[in-house]
Structure formats: structure tokens, C-alpha cells
Amino acid sequence: MLAIAASMLVVVGIAGWVLVQMHNESLVAQTAVLDLRSRSVSRSPEPNPGEQPLELRRGFSQLNIYLPLGSPEGAYEVRIVTASGDSLLNTGGPAGLNDGVTSLRVRGDVIFARPGPYSLQIRKPPSEWSSYPLVLR
16 A cells, blocks of 8 residues: 555656646747847848857747847847748837846747748848848757
8 A cells, every 4th residue: 555655656746847847848938038249240131141040949929139239229120031031020129228238028929930041130220130040940
């Protein structure tokens, strides 16, 4: 009887641990961070050649973007586009300065997009779009 109770306790413990891990993974997957502070700015719709692409998981609901150093505060527009220029995400929001870093938080979701190469484009209107290579996973 004691062995059965102990085995049930082990099973319940493992199941609880699995549920906690799944919950933590879903929280992490909901917020994505892109750090552009060390990236050079491309003032064209085409990304800088030779620059390593940013990586982003498709299941996010909020995207935190650390803008390149020296970026001003204010309203920004953000989009994720395909190589042919089709927009997967078109959003925007206010960027603020915190500890010397201009950061931008936007809501969005590209969960139905196919994995592969895209471009992240950002601009502070009326400026031109800055483009960064991006890979969706």
C-alpha cells in the first residue's frame, strides 16, 4: 500500500513539474526581444549585406525592440515583410528612453507565417524605412 502511495506521489510530482514548465515556456514565447543597439542602420528597404539576421519565434504577442543607439523617442512604425514586399505585420507605437536605451514595445503576431527569411522594417515618420534581415522560426 505504501509503495502505491509513493508511486502516485512521484507521478503527481512529475505531472506538476511538466505543467509548470509548459506554462513558463508559453509566457516566454509570448514576449520577444530584438536588440538593434549594435546594428548599423540601413536607410533603404533592403537590409545591409553581410549582416547576420535577427531571429524571432513566430508565437509572440508582444515585441520589445531596443532601437539603435542615438534613436530619438517618439512614435515609430514597424513592419515585417517578405522578400516580395508583402507585409506580415504592420504595427507601431511610442518609443521611450530608459537607462540610455530607446526601446519600443509593439503588439503583433506572425504565428501563421512560414518559417524563413524576412525583413524587419522600422521608421519614425516621416523618415525612410530602416531595414534589418530577420529569420522567423
